[in-house]
Amino acid sequence: MKFCSNPASFLLVANFVLAADISEFVISPNSIAPLFDVDALPRSIPRRQKRSEICKVYPGDKNWPSDSEWSALNKTVGGALIKPVPRAAVCHSNWPQYYDPAKCTDLMANYNNHERRVADPTDLIYVYFQGLSCLPSTDPTTPCTTGGDPSYVVNVTTPEQISTVIKFAAKKKIRLIIKNTGHDTGGKSTGEGSLSIWTHNMKTIQWLPKYTTKYYTGPALKVGAGVSLDEFYQAADNHDVTVVGGECSTVGVAGGYSAGGGHSPVGGLFGMGADNIVELTAVLPNGTHITATTGSNPELFWAFRGGGGATFGVVTSITVKARPKIHVTISTWSFGTAANNITNSTFWQAARVYLEHVTTIADSGSQAFAQIRPATGGLTFSMTSFVAPNKTVAEYDTLMAPFFSKILTLGISVTQNTTFHPSFLGGWQRAFPKISQPWNPEKQVVASGSRLIPRKNFEQPKLFNQTFSTLQNIVDLGYGFIFYAQKNEAHAGVDNAINPAYRKSAVFLILSGSYPQNASAVEVNVVRDQVTKVIVPILKAVTPGSGTYMNEADIREEGWQQSFFGSNYARLLKLKKEVDPNSIFWAKTAVGSENWYIQNDHGLPEVGTGRLCRKL
Numbered sequence: 001m002k003f004c005s006n007p008a009s010f011l012l013v014a015n016f017v018l019a020a021d022i023s024e025f026v027i028s029p030n031s032i033a034p035l036f037d038v039d040a041l042p043r044s045i046p047r048r049q050k051r052s053e054i055c056k057v058y059p060g061d062k063n064w065p066s067d068s069e070w071s072a073l074n075k076t077v078g079g080a081l082i083k084p085v086p087r088a089a090v091c092h093s094n095w096p097q098y099y100d101p102a103k104c105t106d107l108m109a110n111y112n113n114h115e116r117r118v119a120d121p122t123d124l125i126y127v128y129f130q131g132l133s134c135l136p137s138t139d140p141t142t143p144c145t146t147g148g149d150p151s152y153v154v155n156v157t158t159p160e161q162i163s164t165v166i167k168f169a170a171k172k173k174i175r176l177i178i179k180n181t182g183h184d185t186g187g188k189s190t191g192e193g194s195l196s197i198w199t200h201n202m203k204t205i206q207w208l209p210k211y212t213t214k215y216y217t218g219p220a221l222k223v224g225a226g227v228s229l230d231e232f233y234q235a236a237d238n239h240d241v242t243v244v245g246g247e248c249s250t251v252g253v254a255g256g257y258s259a260g261g262g263h264s265p266v267g268g269l270f271g272m273g274a275d276n277i278v279e280l281t282a283v284l285p286n287g288t289h290i291t292a293t294t295g296s297n298p299e300l301f302w303a304f305r306g307g308g309g310a311t312f313g314v315v316t317s318i319t320v321k322a323r324p325k326i327h328v329t330i331s332t333w334s335f336g337t338a339a340n341n342i343t344n345s346t347f348w349q350a351a352r353v354y355l356e357h358v359t360t361i362a363d364s365g366s367q368a369f370a371q372i373r374p375a376t377g378g379l380t381f382s383m384t385s386f387v388a389p390n391k392t393v394a395e396y397d398t399l400m401a402p403f404f405s406k407i408l409t410l411g412i413s414v415t416q417n418t419t420f421h422p423s424f425l426g427g428w429q430r431a432f433p434k435i436s437q438p439w440n441p442e443k444q445v446v447a448s449g450s451r452l453i454p455r456k457n458f459e460q461p462k463l464f465n466q467t468f469s470t471l472q473n474i475v476d477l478g479y480g481f482i483f484y485a486q487k488n489e490a491h492a493g494v495d496n497a498i499n500p501a502y503r504k505s506a507v508f509l510i511l512s513g514s515y516p517q518n519a520s521a522v523e524v525n526v527v528r529d530q531v532t533k534v535i536v537p538i539l540k541a542v543t544p545g546s547g548t549y550m551n552e553a554d555i556r557e558e559g560w561q562q563s564f565f566g567s568n569y570a571r572l573l574k575l576k577k578e579v580d581p582n583s584i585f586w587a588k589t590a591v592g593s594e595n596w597y598i599q600n601d602h603g604l605p606e607v608g609t610g611r612l613c614r615k616l
């Protein structure tokens, strides 16, 4: 199965029911007591004031903006303010204005159509973060609440609107979030009681054949914040060039993708997504709209490229290098104990041969995206998509021949499906097709953890053996994993905040545990704790000092500051304090987020329901 068409590989869903109606969350001192010891605060501050000092203003609070204040904001932003309604309200009779059985049937048939999710003001690709508080159902009496969704959304199209919204949130001390496409495994694009800046409709695309600055001269593409990956790749193709973006079509290139660094099918050839940005525009926490390049606002320019999303402001556009047009070869294939009638031991010998080959694959500039999984009574290895940029089929065959001939001696004969595409766009469309799947209440879902595995782990014989045993051990414990073999070195002249661990890696690996969608919070935590506290640490033990890719990681990652940012953390934190001293922007695992937490007591801290408070 293809990665992008397999939401189970990231869709984190559980059917724990959250008491998420906003009225039930109006905070009382007692309800915050288990998480925050109010009585330990200095006695001289009256209780009410203490709360407002430590928490963002929340619906139901005395200081929550009045209807007329919302209305005034709406006028200022030209009528772009939306009071969001959950997408699945059409299935629930407690939303009489929206309940519509025919629309519900249509929603169920297209529940995992990712383009539709992206077009909704609040819906996410990973609905877990919304609290699963309004799911499709054939029983209209099942509850539907707004859960972890924002209170209001501004459908922005201009930097001026964004500036207005930021200033409003700052003045009213309410929680502010950014949603672009909602293709976000870090839960940054939702939050109960927040005001959301929805950048999806900032769709401008500008072709700049003669972009010229002191730092880069050549063709470039300037894209607005809301441009999605397929629009980005299509625009480049229209001008006979190649641009660096991600894998799945609903990734928002100028959003969290670039802010997190951005791995790419063509990254081995052209560098990572953020490496290709030559200029960007953004609205800062004080509402100022800036242009950042190597020469102008250089520190912010450095930080916006790798320092993480929802941290330093709202990026409104990026200008990226347009690379030469390339052809691409794509290959898919698999082998396994059942398909090839081999023992587990032979399977692992073949997997070992593959792992011995990953540095060669990485050095070729390719991205090999594969999976190793336990299967009924045995094991499978699938090459989900081998992307060989600027290679012919013959060149790809030469690259992989040593691997295939070695495993043939183990009795493993593989039928490959290899195709040549004259332009990258066609190859990408084959490798990462769009997703549309119906609602499936029976789906097994996953909790993921990840790690960047340094190149030296594949080069030093003793360390290689330890790495190999570790991967085998993880699978023996019942965990499948997906992994990219790829290099992501910094090209000459590139200086940005991308996690230094990325530069030294040859493999990025994501493993996952699974649980039924209707697992209770307690059951979900058993699976998540195992991933966070047992399995990921096994990988960390063989990759000390490395890290992971923040955009595809365990949201409960322990020591995320080091794992996601490495040695850049201190510098990023210093800048965060300068640019956003009042934490206008906050997101879990974002730089400077550690003194804040979401008050809720359902046991799932990453779910966006609850009041956002600062620990004193």
Ligand SMILES: *[C@@H]1O[C@H](CO)[C@@H](O)[C@H](O)[C@H]1NC(C)=O
Pocket (backbone or CB within 6 Å): 074, 078, 079, 080, 081, 082, 083
């Ligand atoms: C904002 O104004 C527009 C245009 O007047 C209106 O359609 C919309 O319903 C308003 N939004 C809210 C939340 O009231």
Ligand SMILES: *[C@@H]1O[C@H](CO)[C@@H](O)[C@H](O)[C@H]1NC(C)=O
Pocket (backbone or CB within 6 Å): 082, 121, 155, 157, 201
């Ligand atoms: C958001 O704004 C765009 C551009 O003005 C408009 O086309 C679109 O219908 C709006 N979407 C919603 C959900 O209001």
Ligand SMILES: *[C@@H]1O[C@H](CO)[C@@H](O)[C@H](O)[C@H]1NC(C)=O
Pocket (backbone or CB within 6 Å): 341
């Ligand atoms: C599978 O391999 C075993 C042992 O090599 C052999 O006895 C058996 O006939 C094979 N089965 C098939 C279906 O090829």
Ligand SMILES: *[C@@H]1O[C@H](CO)[C@@H](O)[C@H](O)[C@H]1NC(C)=O
Pocket (backbone or CB within 6 Å): 269, 324, 326, 390
């Ligand atoms: C693609 O390969 C050709 C040779 O086959 C080479 O001339 C060209 O520079 C390569 N392009 C890139 C972007 O690496």
Ligand SMILES: *[C@@H]1O[C@H](CO)[C@@H](O)[C@H](O)[C@H]1NC(C)=O
Pocket (backbone or CB within 6 Å): 417, 418, 430
């Ligand atoms: C190879 O893959 C393509 C695209 O996924 C598919 O259309 C085609 O049927 C496959 N060919 C074979 C022989 O399986």
Ligand SMILES: *[C@@H]1O[C@H](CO)[C@@H](O)[C@H](O)[C@H]1NC(C)=O
Pocket (backbone or CB within 6 Å): 461, 462, 465
């Ligand atoms: C690595 O493992 C292989 C296979 O078990 C063994 O032959 C080799 O001696 C080991 N190398 C080192 C350096 O431990």
Ligand SMILES: *[C@@H]1O[C@H](CO)[C@@H](O)[C@H](O)[C@H]1NC(C)=O
Pocket (backbone or CB within 6 Å): 344, 374, 375, 376, 377, 378, 379, 475, 476, 477, 478
């Ligand atoms: C082969 O490995 C799988 C996955 O770890 C395991 O479930 C199975 O029991 C193993 N089979 C044998 C014969 O050891």
Ligand SMILES: *[C@@H]1O[C@H](CO)[C@@H](O)[C@H](O)[C@H]1NC(C)=O
Pocket (backbone or CB within 6 Å): 441, 442, 516, 518
């Ligand atoms: C979860 O769903 C399965 C099948 O859909 C059902 O058998 C089971 O009873 C459900 N568990 C709970 C706790 O609702």
Ligand SMILES: *[C@@H]1O[C@H](CO)[C@@H](O)[C@H](O)[C@H]1NC(C)=O
Pocket (backbone or CB within 6 Å): 284, 286, 287, 288, 578, 579
């Ligand atoms: C806004 O913040 C930036 C970065 O901290 C700063 O350079 C700029 O002067 C500020 N603008 C205003 C109007 O305060």
